[in-house]
Amino acid sequence: MVTDLTTETQPKMRTRDVSVFYGDKQAVDSVSIDIPTEDVTAFIGPSGCGKSTFLRALNRMNDTIASARVEGCIELDGEDIYKSKMDVVQLRARVGMVFQKPNPFPKSIYENIAYGPRIHGLAEGKAQLDAIVEKSLRRAGLWEEVKDRLTDSGTALSGGQQQRLCIARAIAVQPEVILMDEPCSALDPIATAKIEELIDELRGRYAIVIVTHSMQQAARVSQRTAFFHLGKMVEYGHTSDIFTNPREERTKDYITGRYG
């Protein structure tokens, strides 16, 4: 079976032979993948398979770990993100990240959103900033719930609301890519459903990559799925194929619960 993953346009992100090391230990082994804007891409695989490490390499989040080393090429719009001239702060605005545990700043809801656009100089004056805050919260499906209490602390929100606040915060700086590292693993089913609905609404506007341990979630929210195992990307294909008829035995064993 031939899986056609070519895109109409140039992929938003492209990696070639990317390996990531923590000291002597190799966590990611020669991963080459194209990530388009039009689809949501899910990374699945057992714990320790390298999927989160690889995700974090996509916006140089591993730079903060002294022993971490990245080899190979990662491009954003054809530009190598690991070249020395790359402004990492700017990169992380273009490639935003949402983490497993919601991590709002201990500031007001308004400030959580406004902070990024302000330091990146995206707004001139209060009115523009207000507009960005409202638009970001609306896109994250949170506006109606918080519009009357924008001055309340972000940490006072429920877990699910906090996660949507973090997504709104990522959106506020007009990113091109949003990386999500198990964004729902700390949330209840209803909050999870809201995030999944949100991901669906954001699809096409941003290139979205989600790491998830929930196979069902990967099947629900993504159009492309990459299965990682022992640092290698074993299979990358259309989500509908991966979950109904995977090509690789290892993928099948993992998704059917026969792994290990």
Next chain:
Amino acid sequence: MAEHTVKAFDEDITRLRGLIAEMGGLAEVAIEEAMQALVTGDAELAKAVVARDKKLDALESEVDAMAIRTIALRAPMADDLREIIAALKIGGVLERIGDYAKNIAKRAPRIEGRNRFEPLTLIPAMGELAAGMVHDVLTAFAARDPVLAREVIERDNKVDAFYDSIFRNLVSYMVENPATISSAAELLFVARNIERIGDHATNVAEMVHFAAVGTYPEDIER
């Protein structure tokens, strides 16, 4: 195939496969006994075939319940999912095959002048062929064997050829001797029922192929 980490999942699938095998066995016997009743005119045997069809209906409900429960509890993926969906559909088809056998059994005692009809020697051969398809397609399901499934599909041509021949034969009886019309018409329905059984066995074979390899057989002349 490797076991699931959750053992109960394996037990669910094994149970489901067992139910399908049981249904298949009953359907096959129903066809064979309906043929026997047809040839001998044994009304008691015909009644027994009709009565036993209830068991097939009950098993189909059990397959439905089991498949739905497994999907809800285990959220199956890939070949597991395909197999459970196939079992769900195969259960429905086997129940239909049972209905056709039941219908043949109901008609059996109504045939008059058995010795007169040449088709009465052809129909049991046709029935044997169809019963063999049902038998083999379930072997293919049990063994997850796409090659045997294809082979069963190809055999349906023979069943169709039997039907055409029997059809022409019976029509000529009716034309020559109008007194045979009512019995010949019954036999026409019997042949038609067997032809339908062949088609259903073919459908099952397609599902078996899909469950085994994830695609339907394409390049088969039907």
